[in-house]
Amino acid sequence: MLAQGSQGSAASKGKKRSVTGSGTPESFAEAKKMKTHSSDDSEDEPSNQLFVEEDTFVKAQAAERSDIRKAPKAVDVAKIDKPSCDITELPEGMQFFEKIINEYKSLQRTLIQTESKLQKSEDELKSLKMSTMTDKCQFEVAKADLQDAMDLLKAELLQIKTEKEKMKTATDNGGCKRCTELEEQLNHLFTSFRPASK
Numbered sequence: 001m002l003a004q005g006s007q008g009s010a011a012s013k014g015k016k017r018s019v020t021g022s023g024t025p026e027s028f029a030e031a032k033k034m035k036t037h038s039s040d041d042s043e044d045e046p047s048n049q050l051f052v053e054e055d056t057f058v059k060a061q062a063a064e065r066s067d068i069r070k071a072p073k074a075v076d077v078a079k080i081d082k083p084s085c086d087i088t089e090l091p092e093g094m095q096f097f098e099k100i101i102n103e104y105k106s107l108q109r110t111l112i113q114t115e116s117k118l119q120k121s122e123d124e125l126k127s128l129k130m131s132t133m134t135d136k137c138q139f140e141v142a143k144a145d146l147q148d149a150m151d152l153l154k155a156e157l158l159q160i161k162t163e164k165e166k167m168k169t170a171t172d173n174g175g176c177k178r179c180t181e182l183e184e185q186l187n188h189l190f191t192s193f194r195p196a197s198k
Contacts, residue, residue: 153189160186 160182167179 157186157189160189 164179164182164186167182
């Protein structure tokens with residue numbers, strides 16, 4: 001009986017120590033590992049929440065900056081209407097370009113003024129040329145008229161001289177009446193004739 005009891009206790013003890021498939025050492029290690037992971041997750045939960053909140057805040061900030069960039073800026077009409085901006089108001093990199101623009105506008109105004117003066121001078125030159133041509137034409141006409149008058153006068157003088165010579169040869173009397181009249185006419189013509197100065 002005692003031997004049977006010892007065998008039964010040994011069998012029961014062996015039965016207690018027997019490990020089933022669900023109670024293998026690997027399963028115990030896996031359960032311990034899962035417990036460790038779950039404890040780690042519970043410990044990391046606040047830090048994960050903080051990371052999510054920080055990421056959300058950064059994204060919101062980026063979206064706000066994007067909206068600010070996309071929003072149309074208010075345009076100062078007074079600055080647009082000004083002929084040139086104040087160089088001191090511009091950034092240092094833009095002042096150089098503003099200086100070039102102002103110099104270009106100044107040169108453009110000077111060019112317009114010069115073109116206006118040139119056009120005025122051309123108009124005056126054309127007017128002077130027309131006036132000179134008119135004066136020249138009038139001078140040529142007056143010269144032609146004077147030449148005709150001189151030719152007529154020369155013809156008359158030649159005729160008087162010829163008649164005087166004929167009268168002298170026709171009569172021996174140098175003091176004839178006709179010769180005296182012709183001589184008086186000739187002297188009168190010589191006295192009254194004054195050629196125009198050239």
